[in-house]
Amino acid sequence: MTADPKAPRPRLTDVAEIAGVSMKTVSNVINGYVHVTEATRQRVQAAIDEVGYRPNLSARNLARGRAGVIALVVPRLEMPYFASLAGRVIEKAEARGWFVLIHETGGELAAERAALEGHFPQRIDGLIVSAQHLTPDDVRARADGTPLVLLGEQDYRHVADHVAIDNVAASRAAVEHLIAQGCRRIAMVGARPEAPDDPRAEGYRQALTAAGLPIDGTLMRPIHGNLGEEGERATQRLLAEIPQPPDGLFAVTDWVALGAIRALQLAGLRVPEDVAVVGFDDIPYARAVTPSLTTIAPDRSAIAELALRMLEAQSASGETVPMDENVPFELVVRESSARRASPGRPSA
Amino acid sequence: MTADPKAPRPRLTDVAEIAGVSMKTVSNVINGYVHVTEATRQRVQAAIDEVGYRPNLSARNLARGRAGVIALVVPRLEMPYFASLAGRVIEKAEARGWFVLIHETGGELAAERAALEGHFPQRIDGLIVSAQHLTPDDVRARADGTPLVLLGEQDYRHVADHVAIDNVAASRAAVEHLIAQGCRRIAMVGARPEAPDDPRAEGYRQALTAAGLPIDGTLMRPIHGNLGEEGERATQRLLAEIPQPPDGLFAVTDWVALGAIRALQLAGLRVPEDVAVVGFDDIPYARAVTPSLTTIAPDRSAIAELALRMLEAQSASGETVPMDENVPFELVVRESSARRASPGRPSA
DNA sequence: CTGAAAGCGCTTACAG
DNA sequence: CTGAAAGCGCTTACAG
Numbered sequence: 001m002t003a004d005p006k007a008p009r010p011r012l013t014d015v016a017e018i019a020g021v022s023m024k025t026v027s028n029v030i031n032g033y034v035h036v037t038e039a040t041r042q043r044v045q046a047a048i049d050e051v052g053y054r055p056n057l058s059a060r061n062l063a064r065g066r067a068g069v070i071a072l073v074v075p076r077l078e079m080p081y082f083a084s085l086a087g088r089v090i091e092k093a094e095a096r097g098w099f100v101l102i103h104e105t106g107g108e109l110a111a112e113r114a115a116l117e118g119h120f121p122q123r124i125d126g127l128i129v130s131a132q133h134l135t136p137d138d139v140r141a142r143a144d145g146t147p148l149v150l151l152g153e154q155d156y157r158h159v160a161d162h163v164a165i166d167n168v169a170a171s172r173a174a175v176e177h178l179i180a181q182g183c184r185r186i187a188m189v190g191a192r193p194e195a196p197d198d199p200r201a202e203g204y205r206q207a208l209t210a211a212g213l214p215i216d217g218t219l220m221r222p223i224h225g226n227l228g229e230e231g232e233r234a235t236q237r238l239l240a241e242i243p244q245p246p247d248g249l250f251a252v253t254d255w256v257a258l259g260a261i262r263a264l265q266l267a268g269l270r271v272p273e274d275v276a277v278v279g280f281d282d283i284p285y286a287r288a289v290t291p292s293l294t295t296i297a298p299d300r301s302a303i304a305e306l307a308l309r310m311l312e313a314q315s316a317s318g319e320t321v322p323m324d325e326n327v328p329f330e331l332v333v334r335e336s337s338a339r340r341a342s343p344g345r346p347s348a
Numbered sequence: 349m350t351a352d353p354k355a356p357r358p359r360l361t362d363v364a365e366i367a368g369v370s371m372k373t374v375s376n377v378i379n380g381y382v383h384v385t386e387a388t389r390q391r392v393q394a395a396i397d398e399v400g401y402r403p404n405l406s407a408r409n410l411a412r413g414r415a416g417v418i419a420l421v422v423p424r425l426e427m428p429y430f431a432s433l434a435g436r437v438i439e440k441a442e443a444r445g446w447f448v449l450i451h452e453t454g455g456e457l458a459a460e461r462a463a464l465e466g467h468f469p470q471r472i473d474g475l476i477v478s479a480q481h482l483t484p485d486d487v488r489a490r491a492d493g494t495p496l497v498l499l500g501e502q503d504y505r506h507v508a509d510h511v512a513i514d515n516v517a518a519s520r521a522a523v524e525h526l527i528a529q530g531c532r533r534i535a536m537v538g539a540r541p542e543a544p545d546d547p548r549a550e551g552y553r554q555a556l557t558a559a560g561l562p563i564d565g566t567l568m569r570p571i572h573g574n575l576g577e578e579g580e581r582a583t584q585r586l587l588a589e590i591p592q593p594p595d596g597l598f599a600v601t602d603w604v605a606l607g608a609i610r611a612l613q614l615a616g617l618r619v620p621e622d623v624a625v626v627g628f629d630d631i632p633y634a635r636a637v638t639p640s641l642t643t644i645a646p647d648r649s650a651i652a653e654l655a656l657r658m659l660e661a662q663s664a665s666g667e668t669v670p671m672d673e674n675v676p677f678e679l680v681v682r683e684s685s686a687r688r689a690s691p692g693r694p695s696a
Numbered sequence: 697c698t699g700a701a702a703g704c705g706c707t708t709a710c711a712g
Numbered sequence: 713c714t715g716a717a718a719g720c721g722c723t724t725a726c727a728g
Contacts, residue, residue, distance in 0.1 A: 228636025
């Protein structure tokens with residue numbers, strides 16, 4: 001069990017010798033192939049356990065002609081949503097014998113494009129990209145043929161495999177919740193009016209329209225990088241530019257929501273009493289801050305699992321029709337939206 | 349430059365053929381060895397650029413007899429301190445042609461011990477562990493011989509290579525800052541009275557003693573996992589158990605500080621007016637929350653660089669005397685400690 | 697300063 | 713169902 005730390009690592013041939021079989025048979029057992037009698041399998045397994053054999057992945061990947069590595073491209077690992085997503089991708093990849101090379105773009109479009117073209121220090125078998133700025137045209141223009149899965153809120157349908165939550169439905173759920181709390185003038189921080197279609201803005205509009213509320217463009221505030229500071233600044237400008245503060249605020253990410261709450265509080269507004277706030281992502285801080293944050297929690301595990309299945313499918317079949325898959329989400333209600341006002345009678 | 353995506357990847361021999369030299373010469377150029385004339389080097393480089401050659405790391409590592417992988421073991425990647433540390437480790441490792449296998453322990457001692465014993469799905473060349481519970485005895489009992497570097501606040505001197513900031517000095521700086529802000533009754537959330545020596549508690553004591561302030565054990569509150577919720581609960585209990593709230597609070601991590609601030613605010617105390625708060629780590633949220641958090645910022649880049657150098661040194665020389673290196677830190681003053689009271693006249 | 701050849705530890709047709 | 717052998721793409725003594 002515990003081997004001499006200085007001894008060379010046992011090889012497949014060592015295991016084969018101990019078990020009294022050929023390398024091929026050991027390989028069959030390790031890779032779970034059929035056509036091995038149960039008695040042989042057990043004998044081989046015993047030998048594997050005895051010497052503590054673990055395959056040399058460099059040799060395996062070389063022989064198989066693959067890198068054994070997939071890249072996960074995110075804006076910044078420091079953003080907890082991406083960190084937890086990375087954790088799940090690593091977990092799911094491990095189960096498939098894949099390594100995850102994490103690559104940060106810093107939210108730069110140029111870095112996102114470079115990643116799309118496979119500009120990595122090494123060869124990779126697949127690419128999962130969670131982009132902030134990449135457009136469908138960027139993806140369409142891609143020359144590199146490495147299997148690719150895109151994550152995130154953009155609509156990449158018909159361009160590449162894509163997995164995400166239903167952002168329209170999730171945003172709609174968030175805003176409907178604010179309406180149910182009695183909010184009538186709901187701001188959105190992080191809308192992207194310049195984008196051809198912004199699903200979170202669409203969900204926002206749908207919820208308002210369904211409730212018979214007007215859509216007021218001045219309440220929709222764009223930001224560039226989904227950082228807390230930007231959420232704060234955008235909310236400050238919002239408050240400065242409109243005569244009366246909103247009574248609800250939907251932020252495109254929790255981080256933006258934290259910045260927005262900061263701006264609201266600095267302006268003397270109470271959350272949730274004066275302004276109810278809902279974020280998006282369910283980052284761990286959403287629980288730790290005051291007030292704790294109501295938010296949309298995407299199923300990160302499902303995202304990771306689907307992304308890896310899509311990569312596998314592409315590796316296996318080469319050309320495929322781009323797929324678009326949705327994973328579940330959940331509205332997690334916490335303090336930031338707990339209005340005491342009854343629905344229909346918002347506190348003014 | 350842009351190759352046919354379906355074409356097989358160019359190999360070393362392809363480059364050699366184009367440049368009209370042997371594989372060995374190309375290898376020399378790629379690995380930066382001397383004894384290559386400048387003209388040859390340029391010719392080879394041109395061939396490399398022409399076909400877009402990138403070495404097959406599986407083959408390289410197999411030939412070199414190494415895995416090309418180091419493991420980074422952290423409690424949870426979702427904790428932004430570890431996420432940003434991971435980012436820096438990945439960056440520094442990439443420069444050395446190493447992959448980083450990130451492994452989460454969930455803060456479990458058993459998982460930390462398993463990692464120490466090298467229980468990974470594959471072979472690794474080195475191990476960087478940022479542990480929460482591992483004791484020097486655990487490290488001493490290690491059977492596995494893989495190069496190891498420990499990070500974090502525990503004192504692992506004489507047991508294994510260790511890199512950290514000077515936690516005593518950093519904590520002392522944090523508490524001295526609170527004292528300079530006029531605080532006289534300073535609580536510490538996250539002390540570990542059970543640990544033989546807790547450097548952050550030591551710095552706290554040193555600062556108080558140097559200022560002629562008493563050390564009050566009831567103001568030092570232990571917590572287990574450095575989570576926000578625990579910081580909140582510990583602070584709640586603190587407020588419930590002492591007759592008068594503290595006027596300053598030092599938290600062992602920013603995340604704990606956020607929880608503590610929550611508890612303070614829920615108890616009707618204002619931060620920083622009633623209680624000034626300092627955290628530790630400088631996570632990105634420290635800037636985004638209200639009030640923004642005064643904190644200790646460790647030089648993560650320096651931690652990553654030193655850790656990798658130590659791994660390299662161990663790989664090269666086998667047995668070495670355990671080293672202990674400190675990296676710089678900085679006190680970042682923000683709103684949570686901005687007391688209006690002049691030093692010496694704390695507001696009551 | 698450069699070339700030809702062995703070897704790293706697997707997988708995988710190909711025989712049997 | 714199992715074995716002997718070639719080959720994956722590098723590195724590295726070893727010659728020259």
